[in-house]
Amino acid sequence: MNDTVVAEVMAELAALEDPAMRAVNERHGDDHGVNLSKLRAIAKRLKTQHPLATELWATDDTAAQLLALLICRPKDFTSDELDAMMRQARASKVRDWLINYVVKKSPHSEDLRLSWSADDDASVRSAGWALTAERVRKNADGLDLPGLLDIVEAQMKDAPDRLQWQMNNTLAHIGIEHAELRDRALGIGERLEVLKDYPTPPGCTSPYAPLWIAEMVRRQEAGSVKA
Template sequence: MTTKAKELLAEIKPDTKLGDLRKIAKEIKKNHDLALELWESEEFKPRLLAILIMDKKELSEEVLDALCLDMAIQTYDERNNLMDWLMTNHLTKTKREKAILESWKDSSIVLQRRAFWSYQGRLRWTGKNMTDDTEALLEDIEERIMDEDPEVQWAMNFTAGWIGVYDETLRDRCVSLGEETELYKGDFVSKGCTPNYLPEFIRIETDKRATK
């Protein structure tokens, strides 16, 4: 292991703030070899930093598969955060990476399926994609959500929520989906946060936009 990698691993603590990781990454810029050294530590915060300094050009489909499989050793929240950072910082930046991301709907790797659905939800949340494939995606969610792994269920539910908010023609189906599955019904949410239970989520988020 290089001296730089050892120094960073000694510097980054479990309570290191995400903003501090971004500052460190800004100083390093891109350094894929260093990123791989940090990744091999198997520690959560160093892996977040590793993602920030990876070189997109080195992220082939095979490399991405390996990274996603590696994330499985982390806790539920940690691996989902790592996947979100990988998606946000790399997979949504160029047409090549977006094409890879969009090919993951039926991937055998759980986190890749989660990333596909999370990306579809974010597109609709930001108003960037209300295309003709929306109803087909909702049909897939209706058929598969109860058989999926928990993290994929969450992402499918997230996508159905934003479809319900922005597509009036499909809103009743999205509400009915939540009523039938009862996913996240009665879950505690922090003050100011929107519940994940679809009927409540769609009503609250729709009302917010109606008052603007």
């Protein structure tokens, strides 16, 4: 990849930097001030360019890494490369995009889910639980759901914030998607009270598992009645 191209893209990103937006983003763990709609527009123009993506990632600049995740080819990354990227990622948005836009589309997704879920690094472990929540929601075949509930019940209350959030997602999706385990999931949520007081805007569903499960089940049942 021509270094000039990388330099031009970095200069374009720097020109979009907004100090006020950076101040807002930094409160959420994201050290960049680039409007994401404008960043997506750059990605749309560049289209898929995996070599450029790897060079942008290597800059360790948050905006550049976000752009890299939009123009990369997920299936071209090895398992070791994705593992290294997860450990390198500092910003919360970078970690989220890496999981949702790249790892979930990778043939290594399941192997990484298993290894990350048992990792000593809580940030990496949270990525494993994010993939687990996705498996529960989309394809739970082969998962030990009662065993996952055992872990959630024992560890979620005192887990670091990111890990706690993903464990809670897993708990909620088990309760929503698997009626035979719903009462147990509800009971765990009620006992642990994780995210019970989470500020939720009007019209939005609370992430508190008992309320979330009840609302999504209500919608499912309402949809089946209409059908």
